[in-house]
Structure formats: C-alpha cells, structure tokens
Amino acid sequence: MQRSGRARNRLLAAAVLLLLFVPAAVPAHAVSKEMVQLQTQVQQLLDMVQRLQSTLDSHFGVMQNLAQQTADEAKQMTQTVNALQQKLSGESDAVNGKQDALSGQMQSLNDSVDELKARIAKLDKSVQDLQSQLQAMQTAQQAQTAPGGAQPGTAPPGGTQPGAPPSPGSPDQTPGAPQNIPAGANAPGPSPALQAPPLQETYQAGERDFDAGRFKVAQGEFESIVHYYPLDDLAGSAEFYLGEIAYQQKDYANAINYYNEVLEGFSGNRNAPAAELHKGYSLLATDKRQEGIDELRELIRRYPQRPEARQARSKLYGMGVRPTAGH
Numbered sequence: 001m002q003r004s005g006r007a008r009n010r011l012l013a014a015a016v017l018l019l020l021f022v023p024a025a026v027p028a029h030a031v032s033k034e035m036v037q038l039q040t041q042v043q044q045l046l047d048m049v050q051r052l053q054s055t056l057d058s059h060f061g062v063m064q065n066l067a068q069q070t071a072d073e074a075k076q077m078t079q080t081v082n083a084l085q086q087k088l089s090g091e092s093d094a095v096n097g098k099q100d101a102l103s104g105q106m107q108s109l110n111d112s113v114d115e116l117k118a119r120i121a122k123l124d125k126s127v128q129d130l131q132s133q134l135q136a137m138q139t140a141q142q143a144q145t146a147p148g149g150a151q152p153g154t155a156p157p158g159g160t161q162p163g164a165p166p167s168p169g170s171p172d173q174t175p176g177a178p179q180n181i182p183a184g185a186n187a188p189g190p191s192p193a194l195q196a197p198p199l200q201e202t203y204q205a206g207e208r209d210f211d212a213g214r215f216k217v218a219q220g221e222f223e224s225i226v227h228y229y230p231l232d233d234l235a236g237s238a239e240f241y242l243g244e245i246a247y248q249q250k251d252y253a254n255a256i257n258y259y260n261e262v263l264e265g266f267s268g269n270r271n272a273p274a275a276e277l278h279k280g281y282s283l284l285a286t287d288k289r290q291e292g293i294d295e296l297r298e299l300i301r302r303y304p305q306r307p308e309a310r311q312a313r314s315k316l317y318g319m320g321v322r323p324t325a326g327h
Helices: 002-025 033-145 199-211 215-228 233-248 252-265 272-285 289-302 307-318
Strands: none
Touching: 033 252, 199 215, 199 233, 215 233, 233 252, 233 272, 252 272, 272 289, 272 307, 289 307
C-alpha cells in the first residue's frame, strides 16, 4: 500500500513538471503539432493517475475492511482462548483438590489400618496373657486339691482301716459320722479376682489430677487404664498423658516411648497431633536434631490444618529450617 502511494505521487509530480516546463520551453506563437500531442499525452497521463488513485482508494478500503475483520476475529479468538484457559485452570484446580482429598482419605485409611493392626496385636497379647493366667490358676487349684483326695488303699489321716479297732485315745468313729477336719485345712477357697477400676471415672480422675499437678496420682490412674483396658481408645489418651507427665519432668526418653505408643497404636486418637509435636520437641531436646526436624515435618504433612502444625512451623522457622523437605 505504501509503495502504490509513492508511485502515485511520483506520477503526479512528473505530470505537473511536464505541464510547467514544456510550455515554457516552446514559444507561445510556435504551437506545433508535437505540442498538441504532448499535451494530449499529459492529459491522458493525468487521467490514468486519477483512475489509479480511484483504484487504490477502492483497494485500500477493501484491505482496511479485511484488516478490521481480521482484528475482530483475532479478538474473539483471544477471548475464546482465555475462557478455555480459565476453564482448564478451574478443572485442574478441582482435580488437584480431589487428589488432595483422596490422598487425605488414603492416609486416614492407612492410619486406621495401622491402628487396627496394633490393636489386634495387643488383643493377641492379652489373650496369651489370659491363657497363661488361666493355666496358672488351674495349676494352683490342682496343687490345692491334690493333698485332700484319698488315695486307694490308704487310710485317711487320723482314721483307721475298715474293720480295725479304733486306736487308743482316738474318738470313736461311727459309720456315716462326719470327720473332724481343721478349719482351712486342704479347703480350696475361691481365687482372688482382680477388680478392674471403672474406665470413665478413672480417666476423668486422672485428667483432674494431671491438671492439678498431682502427677504421681495421675500416673497411677492412667497406668491402671492402660493395664485393664489396653484396647480402648481412652488407653491411647492415657498413654498420651503418661508421655506428658514424663515430658513435664524432662524425662524425654520415656516421653518419646509413650508418644510412640499413641502414634503407633492409636494413630486416630485426638491427642495424636500433640503427641507427635511433643515427640519432635523431645527429640530436639535430646540432641537428635534431624530426627526431631523429620518428626515435625511429618506432623505438618499429616495434619496441615491443626494448631500443632502451626506450632511446628514456627519452631522450624525459628531454627532456620524449612517446614517442608526439599531443596
């Protein structure tokens, strides 16, 4: 378009120059046939320039219209692409959210399976202990009843053989008369039954004693719960409080053991995040820096929205460590 405009301008300039200089070079009285022809050619040239101008204007209008249409189509295409990108971004966010939710559900399922395995192991151990106690009780009962049983062909203690006269100084024995047996001699009594304390009352008493700072009393109450109710979820809470007692007393090694019991055997317990947080603190307090960092990072990964996770992040930032593993 710019080239055609320059060509048009050059033709116009040439025509103007011809009109200006040719008449000046020839005398006014010497109008010849050649001059007339030259003027005619100049006029034709001007006509051609005008037609070229009209054609160029028409083509320019068409090209301008096409350019406007192209711009409109490009704008519509841009809007379509942007809408498609937004839609894809929204779908991607939805997929990522579903993946996160699925990962959380899988983690919860794995935790539940681990907790179930731990409870099954504890139940198996409890059954074995119960069997051992039952066998011991049966053995003790047999040991108590064996001396009192009459052996064939032997006389009972203090008695006589059938048909023999009573021994001197012995009381007369009459058939069917009951024998005098010292009280408590060879008389098997009922075995003492172990009385389990009430679960809820014992746990609530332990919490009250812990809050009041009576750690020794609370420790005994929580240990009773763990002993008599090892598979109940309150046993996991009792393990947590036993860890807290050890943690308050700066007995970090035992505190870590109690916290491990909560995390491995009762991972779904409501105190599991706090147990993992204080386990990380205990590891750091015992100069196990990397293990403590890993424990706090695991807490952040498993419970990202819990207050314990925020405390773990603050702790790691204060140590100059990233809350998540990575380069």
